[in-house]
Amino acid sequence: MTGFSTRAIHAGQEFDPTTGAVIPPIYQTSTFVQDGIGGLRGGYEYNRSANPTRDSLQTLLAALEGGAHAYSFASGLAAEDTLLRALLAPGDHVVLGNDVYGGTYRLLDRVLRAWGVDLSAVEMSDADAVRAAIRPETKVLWVETPSNPLMKITDIAALAELGHATGLTVVVDNTFASPALQNPLSLGADVVVHSTTKYIGGHSDVLGGAVILDDDALAERVGFLQFAVGAVSAPMDAWLTVRGIKTLPVRMHQHSANAQAIAERLVEHPAVERVYYPGLPQHPGHEIAARQMSGFGGMISLALAGGPQAARVLAEGTELFQLAESLGGVESLIGYPDAMTHASVRGTALAVPENVVRLSVGLEDVDDLVADLDAALARLAVRV
Known part of the structure; x- marks a missing residue:
């Protein structure tokens, strides 16, 4: 083959x-x-x-x-x-x-x-x-x-x-x-x-x-x-x-590299309670992911220390990360699952925590993406 x-x-x-x-x-x-x-x-x-x-x-x-x-x-x-x-x-x-x-x-x-x-x-x-x-x-x-x-x-x-x-x-x-x-x-x-x-x-x-x-x-x-x-x-x-x-392999390589860099940057951020990304060694599924995947992908979720209001403010406060449904495109997107992609499971055992936002990390320059998130997180203290 x-x-x-x-x-x-x-x-x-x-x-x-x-x-x-x-x-x-x-x-x-x-x-x-x-x-x-x-x-x-x-x-x-x-x-x-x-x-x-x-x-x-x-x-x-x-x-x-x-x-x-x-x-x-x-x-x-x-x-x-x-x-x-x-x-x-x-x-x-x-x-x-x-x-x-x-x-x-x-x-x-x-x-x-x-x-x-x-x-x-x-x-x-x-x-x-x-x-x-x-x-x-x-x-x-x-x-x-x-x-x-x-x-x-x-x-x-x-x-x-x-x-x-x-x-x-x-x-x-x-x-x-x-x-x-x-x-x-x-x-x-x-x-x-x-x-x-x-x-x-x-x-x-x-x-x-x-x-x-x-x-x-x-x-x-x-x-x-x-x-x-x-x-x-x-x-x-x-x-x-x-x-x-035709460009899937090179895209996934860069999605993964950008997401890894962002996850590592945010894991110690005081406004972030938890980073959900399998590329982090502390992720509970990291070892299994490393065994069955050749990269960790471009999806990250964040639990905000400031609760649901902070999550909503962050989702509406970025610039390069555009607020939209879906994922996996070359451009970076941000979403609030509780009211967007997972609104249909509110009130069930599958309900997403209300302080969680989801990032689809795109192919932009990673320094620009980090700066966008840093600026939006810095504004949380003012708006929350």
Whole structure:
């Protein structure tokens, strides 16, 4: 197998045989002419069932995660919903972390629960707690590592072994790490999901999601639902995602370097109660992260000593760090999870502490990012 950077540039990206164009064209079409009834050219008939641009992205995603099959969707939640439909039936049960993305919990709790699916949220770093939460009707063990937003680290290999011992399908949300830093399938996971909107796309200009897996039978079910339900990525979205992937390795290297420098700078800051970043030696998941990741990523969360008001003031007080939902783009973003990305889990066991802000550290000069945060933190004493 070729190296990761080579795959990121070339997998599924053969030059156009007609013109020699280095970049494959965007097949911006809804349908395809047939050579007689049922005479499909290359197997293409309608954009929902297949499109060459989407196929090229799917080939690329499979190569990056080391999977046999990949499916691209209109959003990360569309990918998750399709996978869960393929895995679950009424009466089934899901075990997931008590710190997962709020949208994942909302999908299970407020959409799929009405169709007879139950769920339990547990501390994934506690194998005994995970084991105790598994029931006879449990079908899926859902792992998110690093988690959103408290950056908890789960030992993928250990959870995969535990899950397989009880016949579960082990799913890993690899959005925060990206395949440039972590490959869950090689650690024993059965399925990987992504919001490709984030680091994979990398430029805050496209929405998407992905499911990558090896199991042929499950892949057939996912592929059928992708076609039957139709939440596919559009050709332009697929093309933009491919374009973003070509720089994924170098971007993740710089995201990680910038985040590490910022985390080390803020860990002793008097206005900061705690820094959540797996690259810090004092992070409870540091050793596991160092073992299963090749870098610690660009996401940091901060608990402010001044409480919820200080967190809100900081989130609204930076300049280079722009206040916005989402993450993983080249530009730095700041968010207040309690009222933004995780508002749907307020009042539940998954509620994010109200003094926490989340940083998506971008690719700007790190000295400028540090200065921006230092200035905003210095203003807290005046405004709080």
